[in-house]
Amino acid sequence: MIADVLTETRDKMDRAVEVVKEDFNTVRTGRANPQLFQRVLVDYYGSPTPLAQLASLQNPEARTLLVTPYDKTALKEIERALVNMPNLGANVGNDGEIVRVTLPELTQDRRKEFVKIVRGKAEEARVSVRNIRRRAKDDLDALKSEVGDDDVARAEKELEQITKTHVDAIDDALKRKEVELLEV
Template sequence: MNEDVQFILDTAKEAMDNAIKHLEKQLANIRAGKASPAMLGSVMVDYYGSQTPLNQVANVNTPDGRTITVQPWEKSMLQEIERGILMANLGFNPMNNGESVIINVPPLTEERRRNLAKQAKAEAEDAKIGVRSARKDANNEIKKADDISEDLKNNAEIDIQTMTDKYVKKIDDILEVKEKEIMTV
């Protein structure tokens, strides 16, 4: 196979992989009723005047399925951590016991579960758009290439479509697992 074609295919595959990684990262932020340290991944804390991710100033654990504990490395950070969690607007009510911050994750209502499932679907659709965009870019690159025979171009387009179908199926599978996780009480 022509090196140019292989490069275009590799670039498309990389873009599609990135769409999947982004989807998985976004879905990790959608809570499914079970406590997870990833839920606090977006929390930023004022650490001596600079905004710092929570996981760089404290240890985040889940002792059970309904509780998240945040153990700061410096006790003076307790109020800042509480403020950071509240400012992140995650719907949590942190409690400070003088040693650590404890967050009880409330069980999800049926309506909230449906909304989270819709949100997960929207994220999956965005990922599919990313995959299709990578397909379009790759097909345009193939069409622009002058030094490639028509047969090679046709075969490359078929390969790109096959790869696209594989990634769309992967996205559907990831979404199915996440929806099941969200809807399970």
């Protein structure tokens, strides 16, 4: 029973770390990267559809991304979704066949702003990990009558170690992303 609680907790915390790493990939560095557009939803025949399902993304130059729709009728909607993307500040143009996204050069102020965004995402992930820990601790406390206080105390120590490992993983990912963002 205790092992089940700890395994489930570890899995949930692993997922929280993966989500924050994916979030970090959507924050722009100096290069155009198809991962920036992972979460873009396009209104395709009335339903929000991920951009990757509607078009291929190519990166011919450092600050340019070409979006080639599989269905040419979706071109305008793809362009509209890219123009309305927050925190991008890109020039979006369409030549009737493809959408060309040109990202502006990042200024030092903009880089610092992105660092703040990334730090906020990291803090949200840490809070998520702590909430998972709290729920697991509640589950362990509920097991006290069945397994005994000593076993629960050992499990709580292991839970703290699992939590520390995952918070450290979030902090390491944050440090790498900050270095990447501030690199000129």
